[in-house]
Amino acid sequence: MITPPLIASARFEDPAAALEQVRLIYNRGIDHLREHLRRFVGGEALPERVRACYPFVRLHTDTVVRADSRLSYGFVAGPGTFETTLTRPELFGDYYHEQFRLLLENHCRDQDVQLEVGTSAQPIPVHFSLAEHDHIEGSMTAARQLAMRDLFDLPDLAAMDDGIANGTCEPAPGEALPLSLFTAPRVDYSLQRLRHYTGTSPNHFQNFILFTNYQFYIDEFVRLGHDIMNRAPDPDKPSDEDDYIAFIEPGNLVTRRVGQTVQPGDELGIVPPRLPQMPGYHLLRRDRSGITMVNIGVGPANAKTITDHIAVLRPHAWVMLGHCAGLRNTQQLGDYVLAHGYVREDHVLDEDLPLWVPIPPLAEIQVALEAAVAEVTRLSGYELKRIMRTGTVASTDNRNWELLPQRTPERRFSQSRAIALDMESATIAANGFRFRVPYGTLLCVSDKPLHGEIKLPGMANHFYRERVDQHLRIGIRAIELLRRQGVDKLHSRKLRSFAEVAFQ
Numbered sequence: 001m002i003t004p005p006l007i008a009s010a011r012f013e014d015p016a017a018a019l020e021q022v023r024l025i026y027n028r029g030i031d032h033l034r035e036h037l038r039r040f041v042g043g044e045a046l047p048e049r050v051r052a053c054y055p056f057v058r059l060h061t062d063t064v065v066r067a068d069s070r071l072s073y074g075f076v077a078g079p080g081t082f083e084t085t086l087t088r089p090e091l092f093g094d095y096y097h098e099q100f101r102l103l104l105e106n107h108c109r110d111q112d113v114q115l116e117v118g119t120s121a122q123p124i125p126v127h128f129s130l131a132e133h134d135h136i137e138g139s140m141t142a143a144r145q146l147a148m149r150d151l152f153d154l155p156d157l158a159a160m161d162d163g164i165a166n167g168t169c170e171p172a173p174g175e176a177l178p179l180s181l182f183t184a185p186r187v188d189y190s191l192q193r194l195r196h197y198t199g200t201s202p203n204h205f206q207n208f209i210l211f212t213n214y215q216f217y218i219d220e221f222v223r224l225g226h227d228i229m230n231r232a233p234d235p236d237k238p239s240d241e242d243d244y245i246a247f248i249e250p251g252n253l254v255t256r257r258v259g260q261t262v263q264p265g266d267e268l269g270i271v272p273p274r275l276p277q278m279p280g281y282h283l284l285r286r287d288r289s290g291i292t293m294v295n296i297g298v299g300p301a302n303a304k305t306i307t308d309h310i311a312v313l314r315p316h317a318w319v320m321l322g323h324c325a326g327l328r329n330t331q332q333l334g335d336y337v338l339a340h341g342y343v344r345e346d347h348v349l350d351e352d353l354p355l356w357v358p359i360p361p362l363a364e365i366q367v368a369l370e371a372a373v374a375e376v377t378r379l380s381g382y383e384l385k386r387i388m389r390t391g392t393v394a395s396t397d398n399r400n401w402e403l404l405p406q407r408t409p410e411r412r413f414s415q416s417r418a419i420a421l422d423m424e425s426a427t428i429a430a431n432g433f434r435f436r437v438p439y440g441t442l443l444c445v446s447d448k449p450l451h452g453e454i455k456l457p458g459m460a461n462h463f464y465r466e467r468v469d470q471h472l473r474i475g476i477r478a479i480e481l482l483r484r485q486g487v488d489k490l491h492s493r494k495l496r497s498f499a500e501v502a503f504q
Contacts, residue, residue, distance in 0.1 A: 002050045004032040009118030013108070015100035018057065021117040022096065023089045025055035029119075033129035037152065041140060046151050052129075054184040056120035057100070058083035058176065059502075061107050072493040073504040074102030076179070082502065083176040085122050085184035088191065091203055094288075095314060099180075099503045122159060126152035128188035132201060133268060160186035165311075165435055166352050167497060180503035181435065182312050190309035197306060198280030198294060199250030199272055202313065206282055206290035208479045209310060209318035211303070213424055216468045217321060218281060218295045222249065224472070225283050232258045240480040244290060248282040250275060278306050289316070289483050291476060296424060300346035300397050303427035311435035314504055316490050317365060317482055319440045320428045321475045324393065324420040326445035327413055331420075333448070334467050336388040336474075338369055339441035342426035343394035343416045349427060353434050359426070360433075362492050364485060365440030365478075366390075372478035373442070376470060391419035393441060395426030420445065436495040436504075442478070444471050 007025050012018035029052030036050040060081045076082050089096060100115055107113040126148065140148075148154075163169035164178045171177055182190075191202045212218065225247035233242035247255045253269040256262055283291045294310075296302045307318070324337055340361045373388050374380050394413050401409045401421070413421065425441040432439030444467055482490060491504060 002036065002046070002048050004028050004052055007119055009116055011114040011116050012100075013104060013114050015097050015104060015115075018100050018115045018117050019089065019093060019097050022055045022057065022086050023093075025117070025119050026087065026089055029053060029055075029124055030129050033124060033126055033152070034131070037126060037129070040148070040151065041144075049150070050126075050152055052124050054085040054087055054120050054122045054124055056083050056085050056118055056122075057096075057179065058116040058118075059103055059107065059113065059179065060116075061111065061113055063111055071102075071106075071488065072491050072496045073500070074099070074502060075106040076103075076177075076502045077499045081176045082179040084179040084501075084503070085120050087124075087128070087184035087187050091191075092187075095504075103502055122184065123153035123156075125155040125185065125188070127155060128185070128192070155185065155189060159183060160189050162186075162308075162352065164501065178501050180501050187312045190312040193305075193309045194280075194313075197276055197278045197309070199252075199276035200248055200280045200282065201252055204248045204252070204282040204284065204292075205280070205310065205313050205315075206284065206292045207288050207313075207316045208291050208482065209315050210291060210293040210475050210479070211296050211306070211318060211320045211322070211424070211428055212293065213296060213298055213322040213422070214468075215295055217472055218279065218293065220468050220472050221281055221283075221293045224476075225281065226255060228283070229255045229257045240483075243285045243287075244283050245286060246282075246284040248284065250279045250281075278302060291479055298399070299423050300348045300395060300427040303346075303424040304348045304431060307428055307431040307435070307437075311431070311437055315437055316487055317438040317440070317479075318428065318432060319365070319369070319442065319475060319478060320425045321471055322422060322424065322443055323446035324422040324425075324443035326420055326448045327394075328389070328419050329448075331389065331445050331448065333445055334387075335445045336373055336471075337393060337420040337441075337443040337445065338366065338373070338388060338390045339393040339420075339425055339429070339443070340366070340390045341392040342429050343392060343413070343418055344426045344430060345394060345396045345398075345412075346423070346427045346430075347397050349430050349434070353430055357433070359429050360494050362438050362440065362494060364482065364490055364492060365438055368478045368481040368485075369440055369442050369474075371481055372474045376474045376477055389419050392417050393425050393443065394418040394421045395423055396421065397423065399423060433495060436491070438490055438492060438495070440478075442471075442474065 010021060032052045040046055062079050064078050165181045169178060194202045228241050228244050229247050245257050245260050251270050251272040254266040278294055278296050280292060280294045294306060296306050342359050344355055374384050420443055429439045
């Protein structure tokens with residue numbers, strides 16, 4: 001086995017020093033894999049199998065921590081040894097530093113606790129060592145590609161399941177307990193998938209995510225992004241838009257704000273020959289607290305797929321903005337629906353999150369969304385209730401539910417007190433609950449099939465022009481309000497179990 005020189009495990013009481021050790025182990029392993037892969041692609045015969053392993057971080061405590069009860073993360077559940085593997089410190093450096101800081105702060109009060117950082121036994125798959133713009137498959141024959149399996153480690157699905165997040169992980173006796181929701185291979189796998197599905201690098205994703213099921217919203221977001229980039233901040237009129245520094249589109253096309261310096265790598269962006277399956281757009285801030293918007297298209301399968309992967313980035317919140325069918329006669333086209341509960345008939349999460357698990361509304365998100373609607377529409381009190389209802393949203397995997405015989409869906413929706421129906425919202429909320437990501441839903445009524453009001457071409461076009469701009473501005477304003485709250489307040493204790501991992 002050809003491995004990089006072993007870096008012995010070491011203990012740290014300084015989070016910055018612990019992070020630097022993680023960087024050292026990871027970077028040395030990646031350089032080792034890339035160098036030997038370069039030689040292999042060049043035709044060299046490697047004498048032995050090549051391997052490098054992820055770094056790990058471990059904490060051992062003999063006491064139950066007396067952490068600040070207002071915090072939802074940053075401490076382990078009780079005595080024991082806890083660890084996780086880590087990856088991509090250049091992307092997750094700030095996140096790792098904060099988790100290390102909280103662990104040391106919360107567990108050093110009653111005992112001399114340190115973090116141990118070392119090299120794990122978990123191999124780094126060679127595919128996950130490739131740089132952003134590496135493309136080696138075209139330069140190798142099929143036989144040469146097959147020979148890679150004998151010389152390099154490939155992705156192992158057994159090392160990247162969601163047992164920790166699902167609450168089904170049961171470590172063997174003597175095995176360390178998990179410290180984070182995701183292992184390093186699981187994170188790397190999702191980073192690869194994000195690049196594929198959204199057409200943009202994971203490096204560009206921001207900590208606040210907007211999802212939509214209509215391209216109209218993306219068109220408006222692109223227009224808004226370019227408008228902000230073309231305007232320098234006005235010191236006489238400060239606004240939340242002042243801190244946006246760049247706008248990224250599929251193909252990693254970078255538009256820097258007027259007055260901002262072009263960064264190395266900006267020139268590598270290219271217009272894709274076709275849009276990816278779920279294109280992503282990013283309004284960047286330096287502190288990563290900008291806004292990413294993804295058009296997930298139609299259906300719960302897409303909604304689950306993209307949230308499965310974005311979850312590894314540990315965003316501070318994600319919110320669904322889209323269209324829905326209004327189920328109440330008193331609703332009008334263009335009215336808003338603030339989801340307070342969900343009927344889950346999407347089925348894509350049934351194996352991961354049982355239907356008996358409630359998906360609670362999160363006060364922080366609900367308040368921000370309602371405040372944003374009031375602010376943008378300039379309505380309040382009883383007048384606000386005229387255009388927005390709060391209640392249950394039903395999500396179904398059957399786009400043509402209206403055509404089922406004997407009106408059984410209608411009966412279920414009535415019994416559930418649902419006020420609106422779509423195909424994605426419950427999935428996004430349920431996966432937010434599952435992955436401990438704060439979630440919310442604000443929909444706009446675009447048709448009322450139970451009352452004979454269906455979308456006709458002319459009416460639909462007029463509706464979209466009238467409502468999309470306002471709806472998107474409401475979503476962006478809600479993100480701005482959430483950003484002001486601070487991370488500690490936003491990550492709700494409702495999302496954490498009684499035996500929870502320490503990492504946010």
